Amino acid sequence: MQAYVVLMFILVIGGTVLDMIHKKSAKYFFAKAKAAQASRTRELGAGDKIGIAVSTVAVDVMTSGEFCNPRRRISHLFTMYGFILFVVTTVALVFAYPTNEAPSIVSQLWHLSAAMVMFGGYWFWFFIRVDVSAEGNPWYRIVKADMFILSLLGTTTFGLVWSILQANGVAPWTTVFLALFIIAATVLFAGVLWSKFAHMFFKPAAAFNKRVIKADGSRExxxxxxxxxxxxxxxxxxxxxxxxxxxxxxxxxxxxxxxxQHY
Structure with a gap:
């Protein structure tokens, strides 16, 4: 299992790099910053940039301030923090306690994080998605862009069900849901290049850049x-x-x- 987690980590890094190369994201940001130099009205010092970075982290990253819809924002926060906690506790369980029984708090946090992702994710999928809430499409309509949220929900849902079945000694179904858990996790982490996974690394950079161009007067x-x-x-x-x-x-x-909602 440790080798599997390491492999997924490598796939995430590799997929993100390939996504940057394919979309030319880094090249775009550097070219945009260079083009804005001529139209700056003031130079930002180190203190200014640190302040902007802190604001970006506090507002755009930690509290998802870009969402105007409060339901969408709450859903995103549950999903985001649940996913982060899920990854951290999974790594702890796999590497810190590979053979020994983990402390109950770690196991409880793992289950709680899975439930947080499921709460935020299913709320988004069934009720908040623009395809469903505004355009009137059925919730079961699936497109390529849904790969991330569906694989994420599959990972946490199958993982949680597998854990419950294992705790109750339901042997046949335990193996089935463990396999589904691994398949969903593999799709989630190995499919970075084809899903929206990589955007979580770009959004903070884009939010920071947006604040910088406003502060230095370049205004794109x-x-x-x-x-x-x-x-x-x-x-x-x-x-x-x-x-x-x-x-x-x-x-x-x-x-x-x-x-x-005029459909």
């Missing part, structure tokens, strides 16, 4: 518009009053007025 080489209700700005950009009205700052809730 976009102009600073200023007050959208300014008549001089309307004269310069007539599309603003034509499509947004003369007082865009007070347009109301817009798309946030109601949930898009």
């Amino acid at each position: 080489n976009l102009p600073e518009l200023g007050d959208l209700s300014d008549p001089a700005l309307h004269k310069r950009f007539p599309d603003i009053p034509e499509y947004m009205g003369k007082n865009p700052a007070n347009m109301g809730l817009g798309i946030k007025r109601e949930q898009p």
Whole structure:
């Protein structure tokens, strides 16, 4: 089992690197940063960048502040922290206690983490997904992008069921669910290149970069518009009053007025 965990770790690293090469993510970020140098209005010091990094971790990473929908945010937090705890406790059980009985707290945290992932993941799958909640597609409609969430739910669900069956001595089904657990975990960690797994490594970098370009004034080489209700700005950009009205700052809730459930 230790060799299997090491292999999955290698596959995650390899898949992430291949994903970066395939999508040219790193090249894009470096090119974008270089292009923004000419339009910076201020230079950020080390303290500024540290502050931005702390804000990124606190808001965008640890609390998933990019989600406006509170249900989506809570679901994501349960899934994210459950997955992190699941991986940590699995590694502890496999490497720290390969033959000896693990402390009860480690086992309890492993089961709790699996339940957290299942709670957040199934809530998302059945009720929050835009395919289901906004577009009216049935929950059982599966596309390639669902590979990550389904393999994640399969890993935690089959793992939890396997543990319960093993504790109760249900021998035949224990083997079946152990096999399903391993298959789902293999798909999850070996399928990084074809799933959304790798995006969890890119999102913090993208969030940090977004805050940096706002702080240094480069604004992705976009102009600073200023007050959208300014008549001089309307004269310069007539599309603003034509499509947004003369007082865009007070347009109301817009798309946030109601949930898009018109199917």
